Amino acid sequence: MNVVIIGASGYSGAELASLVAKHPKLTLQACYVSEGSLDKDKLLSDLYPEHLGLLEYPLQPLTAEAFQDIENNADYVCLCTDHKVSVDLAPQFLAMGKKVFDLSGGFRLAGNEDYLTYYGFAHEHPELLAQAAYGLAEWNSDAISKANLVAVAGCYPTAALNSLKPLKEAGLLADQAIIVNAVSGVTGAGRKASVNTHFCEVSLAPYGLFNHRHTPEIEQHLGHPVLFTPHLGNFPRGILETIYVQLKPGVTAEQVSAAYQVLANEPLIRLLGNKIPSIKGVAKQPFVDIAWQQKGEQLIVMSAIDNLLKGAAGQALQCINLAMGEPHHTGLVGAL
Numbered sequence: 001m002n003v004v005i006i007g008a009s010g011y012s013g014a015e016l017a018s019l020v021a022k023h024p025k026l027t028l029q030a031c032y033v034s035e036g037s038l039d040k041d042k043l044l045s046d047l048y049p050e051h052l053g054l055l056e057y058p059l060q061p062l063t064a065e066a067f068q069d070i071e072n073n074a075d076y077v078c079l080c081t082d083h084k085v086s087v088d089l090a091p092q093f094l095a096m097g098k099k100v101f102d103l104s105g106g107f108r109l110a111g112n113e114d115y116l117t118y119y120g121f122a123h124e125h126p127e128l129l130a131q132a133a134y135g136l137a138e139w140n141s142d143a144i145s146k147a148n149l150v151a152v153a154g155c156y157p158t159a160a161l162n163s164l165k166p167l168k169e170a171g172l173l174a175d176q177a178i179i180v181n182a183v184s185g186v187t188g189a190g191r192k193a194s195v196n197t198h199f200c201e202v203s204l205a206p207y208g209l210f211n212h213r214h215t216p217e218i219e220q221h222l223g224h225p226v227l228f229t230p231h232l233g234n235f236p237r238g239i240l241e242t243i244y245v246q247l248k249p250g251v252t253a254e255q256v257s258a259a260y261q262v263l264a265n266e267p268l269i270r271l272l273g274n275k276i277p278s279i280k281g282v283a284k285q286p287f288v289d290i291a292w293q294q295k296g297e298q299l300i301v302m303s304a305i306d307n308l309l310k311g312a313a314g315q316a317l318q319c320i321n322l323a324m325g326e327p328h329h330t331g332l333v334g335a336l
């Protein structure tokens with residue numbers, strides 16, 4: 001299958017380009033940036049020298065001619081672009097009959113009101129929201145394999161949902177909101193220069209209190225209220241979440257362990273029991289590491305992922321594998 005990547009010069013796009021280029025059943029057809037990009041015509045390996053010899057692909061401007069090339073040659077189009085850019089581009093590629101894998105948040109939420117409230121824009125194509133399959137690979141494989149538009153799950157939600165859905169499905173959660181405290185590395189904010197992500201400015205600080213767009217994403221795909229607070233930390237990649245859960249009265253440790261067994265055979269999920277996960281354990285790895293400790297009806301769940309792999313490009317590749325009828329972890333386990 002021929003894959004094109006739009007936004008290939010960005011952190012998630014370059015990561016996905018490297019996964020596609022190494023995949024046994026995919027061909028990286030072409031890499032695109034915006035028409036006016038400062039990086040156009042550079043090689044991707046000039047920007048990412050760690051991929052010298054692998055990503056000798058020119059970053060092509062997304063011109064009218066590029067759209068024609070994509071229509072003629074691509075099977076799968078991956079959008080590694082800002083939410084609004086994705087909302088604009090996805091319908092154009094869907095109209096060409098392409099399968100679209102969007103890494104942005106442009107199609108993850110249920111309704112236009114959520115986009116106004118949490119994204120700050122009115123959705124231009126609300127009719128596509130119901131058609132998009134939510135790309136949380138381990139939990140939605142049937143819908144992902146059939147969909148023309150896959151909204152690959154967000155980074156913080158991927159860590160939270162994989163940790164909490166087993167408990168929700170087993171009916172172990174008390175009604176109150178779950179508190180999700182999360183720390184992300186700076187690549188989570190993208191490659192574009194900004195003061196907030198400047199080397200001398202980043203330390204450890206919360207942001208997005210009460211209004212981060214991943215709050216509704218987690219709530220909608222979990223079916224439970226959360227109080228989510230992200231933090232920016234001074235490391236390049238990885239997300240660690242510490243999640244405070246009130247269990248229903250009388251829920252035992254055995255019931256909690258049994259609930260997590262639903263993930264026990266998943267190749268990209270590592271259940272650590274009562275060990276402690278870390279950024280070091282997942283950086284540059286495709287896994288979600290999940291651990292928990294319980295005292296009475298209080299449960300603390302810890303979850304770690306690499307934001308660019310399981311939180312973006314790795315999960316996008318899982319979705320592409322599902323669309324091809326391949327095992328979802330092809331090209332991810334033992335291959336990075």
Ligand SMILES: NC(=O)C1=CN([C@@H]2O[C@H](COP(=O)(O)OP(=O)(O)OC[C@H]3O[C@@H](n4cnc5c(N)ncnc54)[C@H](OP(=O)(O)O)[C@@H]3O)[C@@H](O)[C@H]2O)C=CC1
Binds near residue numbers: 036105
């Ligand atoms: N970073 C992360 O950890 C994660 C990111 N995501 C999502 O993935 C998407 C990309 O994120 P990230 O890789 O961090 O972003 P970056 O800012 O690192 O990269 C964005 C890319 O989009 C390109 N681009 C910008 N405007 C256009 C346009 N109009 N047409 C075509 N290409 C364009 C940029 O190149 P240029 O401007 O030079 O054209 C660049 O290649 C976002 O929606 C983000 O929310 C999802 C999960 C995790």
Ligand SMILES: CC(=O)N[C@@H](CCC(=O)OP(=O)(O)O)C(=O)O
Binds near residue numbers: 105154156185189232
């Ligand atoms: C550290 C940082 O800034 N992280 C980003 C989240 C990463 C991302 O790009 O979000 P999606 O997963 O929704 O695409 C943020 O908080 O906006």
